[in-house]
């Protein structure tokens with residue numbers, strides 16, 4: 529994660545689901561969600577079902593704050609057979625506690641719960657149409673729009689209802705849905721957001737990232753394919769194509785650079801291995817005359833190790849992260865912001881004093897925190913600071929599920945690399961090339977829009 533949240537790309541959400549994984553199902557969902565906590569700290573929730581009843585624990589906060597032991601007992605009490613969970617990074621428009629997921633709907637014959645990771649681009653219009661037909665919404669979330677669409681078609685069976693509802697929405701998403709006795713997982717047709725399928729005992733699990741499976745003791749089977757709908761019910765698991773013929777894949781390349789946890793496997797590639805390669809290639813492309821290499825925790829560290837291995841310079845722990853300064857840390861005003869930054873990520877003077885330092889970071893978004901970081905490294909005794917970025921310049925906003933600043937706030941969209949170097953106060957600044965990035969992620973079919981400014985999938989400006 530970049531030096532402070534001031535300059536970060538905003539994490540997306542994380543989803544999880546389990547079907548017939550034994551009597552510990554709520555607990556397993558809980559620890560799986562724990563492993564996905566890095567994908568969102570604003571709210572968390574778990575919904576479970578035994579085929580007749582649905583139980584829900586949901587609210588603002590970290591997983592450990594929302595799903596208390598009393599909640600877990602309550603979830604266990606109905607002896608559930610299936611369930612889903614969610615962690616959320618709220619965007620400015622949906623920060624309210626009501627938007628915590630999973631969202632549920634109860635109707636005469638049963639209930640449904642839905643959790644979604646992504647960004648839908650045409651839900652304002654659908655919401656208006658539903659409202660004109662008398663639908664009342666409890667939240668501002670896209671997820672409720674989809675849930676209402678599905679509920680509208682539910683008499684046609686849950687699979688058809690999901691297909692009909694999703695044929696109307698556009699955007700980048702992965703979702704999990706449970707009806708009373710069926711679990712459904714869908715990845716959008718371009719596969720922007722990740723989703724993986726795993727096995728646990730005789731049951732199945734689904735998650736945004738495979739690190740959740742490791743925590744649950746489950747085995748990764750494969751990625752859910754773009755445009756694939758996985759259905760798990762009493763007849764077992766089956767797969768259907770959701771939306772017509774196969775189209776080009778555009779999986780988010782920033783999962784490798786920044787979002788995913790290093791122990792996850794995304795589209796068949798281990799994230800740690802990719803980040804190390806990014807660092808190695810960066811060292812080949814952009815060497816620096818320096819004494820040590822340091823990484824900006826967390827995502828900059830494997831790239832820094834790769835840079836050190838390739839360059840022959842020693843890797844040192846030059847920045848120490850305090851893992852307990854999170855969302856809830858009280859920061860009363862602007863003047864305290866720098867103190868918070870230092871509390872969160874402290875330069876290690878013992879390592880830095882008198883050294884020419886290469887500092888490896890995953891990306892520069894606004895540039896403000898890079899400036900703070902470099903100042904802090906110099907204050908801690910670094911004689912030179914050479915900044916190396918393990919991705920190409922971030923020049924365009926993301927419309928595919930990541931909450932990024934507008935183009936006017938993206939420093940690389942407005943200034944040359946030399947101008948940015950001067951602004952952040954580095955002795956040198958260099959980025960990985962696009963070719964270098966694609967060498968480290970050789971599978972093809974990745975979205976690169978924020979790095980190229982080209983949007984191969986039409987962007988509807990009706991942002992929600």
Ligand code: SF4
Pocket residue numbers: 720779780781782783925926927928929930975976977978979
């Ligand atoms: S635009 Fe960038 S952040 Fe958004 S999906 Fe594409 S690669 Fe990921």
